[in-house]
Amino acid sequence: MSWSRLGLAGLLALVLAGCGGMNVQDFKGREPRLVIEDYFAGRTLAWGMFHDRFGNLRREFEVTIDGTWDEAKQTLTLVEDFVYADGEEERRVWTIVKTGPDTYTGTADGVVGTAEGEAQGNTLNWRYTFALPVGESVWNVQFDDWLYLQPGGALLNRAVVSKFGLTLGEVSLAFVKPEKLSAAAGNEPMQTAAAE
Template sequence: MRLILILALAAAAAAATLAGCTGKPSFDDPSLSSRELELEEFFDGELVAHGQFQDIFGTVRRQFVVEIEGDWDGERLVLQEDFTYEDGATERRVWTLTKTGEETWEGTAPGVVGVAIGEEQGDRFNWRYTIDLPIPSADGPTRTQRVTFDDWMWLQSDDRLFNRAYMQRYGVDIGDVSISFEKRR
């Protein structure tokens, strides 16, 4: 019995180690372009985004479209995001971002625990936060699940930005979200 317990603990430790070794972006990675992302310029105006959530096994669990209205007033960037999911569910999230330095940001939104922090570098932006995310339930009211996001965004052209957000719960990877943002002119 003791051997089984030891083997089970070793397997759990190995799984946790492998989950923690998932390759994720870093500002130490070489830049892939000479573009400079200015968050306040890119998100000022109307945008549309298409995205999906996939679990750690790569199975797509949910798809969505987001209509975004951004307003930069010289001090704050307010993003009104209207989500429409493939099942017809909708959600609105309103972010208020403040530039705290030449390349740094802080932000808040309903459901966000504390303050989100972000940093720009070249064509990239990293945005980190914890949020009580609404989770639909087929047999009852929507519940929330506290998750941590590590978003990485890359400016691909003047009007296109790609976002990959890594999600964790209790420090364990649970999946990621891929989103393509496009500015409307």
């Protein structure tokens, strides 16, 4: 093999290695530590949006999440009630099983098969296939979901949605506990369309 071909092969290997994306292990030891069964116990509020791959805002929504942790079964149940800006409402129920100190599996309406998750430090990476209605058809799209716990208690979420390896768009969410909102507003509870 000539030196030029060897150099080209090496460059290609570096480019492909750089396309590997983030690794949840890179967040090991970061604080505050994210333990989802603790964070999502009780009520959590969230606000989110979906941007398509061109950066256009396509949807906005609010979510009220009620979480229950069953210690004996090592199972977290999340009841998510979505209210979209156009008035559409949707409920999704997640059943998440803790399978190890830092690993989880999950099922929910619309999820194809089982979601796989791993937490390290302040971060959770959650990957799954979702059956997304598009017009008269349903597309099986992949979610690469990253959640980052912040020092003030907010949980930031960025999910890349793709099909056949091509990015379709991104979902961004901010999760907050109601008591944190009350404290930020000078003990005046904030109202949301999704809250009861």
